[in-house]
Amino acid sequence: MPNIIREIADSAAALAKGFTVTLKNMLGPTVTENYPQEPVHFEDRYRGTHILRRDENGLEKCVACFLCAAACPANCIYIEAAENIAANRISAAERYAKVYNIDYNRCIFCGYCVEACPCDAITHGQGFEIAAFDTSTLVWRKEQLLEPAPAPPESQGAPPRVLPNQIPYLGLPRKR
Structure with missing residues (x-):
């Protein structure tokens, strides 16, 4: 009992x-966050979409060493290297990434690519809106991943430079 x-x-x-x-x-x-009416605030360590960084001169930091692709457990990074020429330098090193693709169909946002990069060329940004109806749009090219080039000092008030295959202000590829 x-x-x-x-x-x-x-x-x-x-x-x-x-x-x-x-x-x-x-x-x-x-x-509760009132998304999309209010912007979402993420912590600094948030692992969003990737960003290919530039140095202070506007050159790409990526030297096409393939360490990020080797470290990726999902095998979602594809790189093709090319040699730099003196007339048109893309990177400060001897080589640069001619093709740099990340397949977000496969990416698990683990951050191993960021940790493996010896040049601090790739990092996670704050982007998170990558949902799409067509999965072929989830393979992001180098142009979509690159951070904007710094504006020259004489053109501080000029509008941002838009690459030929980008929609102004969004950085998204144009539909063909």
């Missing part, structure tokens, strides 16, 4: 503890 009373008392205590947690959360502040 005392065991039954103890079980009932323990069950009632557990039930009361659960109701306490429920009431605390019900009466506390809400954490």
Whole structure:
């Protein structure tokens, strides 16, 4: 008989503890974000879409060392290297990434590519809206991943430079 009373008392205590947690959360502040009316605020460590960085001179930091592609467990990074020429330097190194694709159909946003890069050329940004009806649009090319080139000092008020295959202000590829 005392065991039954103890079980009932323990069950009632557990039930009361659960109701306490429920009431605390019900009466506390809400954490709902009014997206898309209000911008979403992410922590600095958030792993969003990738960004290929530039140096202070506007040259690409990527030297096509293939370490990011080798570190990727999902095998979603494809790189083709090319030699830099003195007349038109793309990167400060001898080589640059002529083709740099990330397949977001396969990417698991693990961050191994960012950790493996010796030049700090690739990083995670704050982008998260990559949903698409056509999965072929989830293979992002180098032009979509590159951060914008810094504006020259004499043209601070000029509109941003738009590459031939980009929609102005969005950086998205044009439909062909």
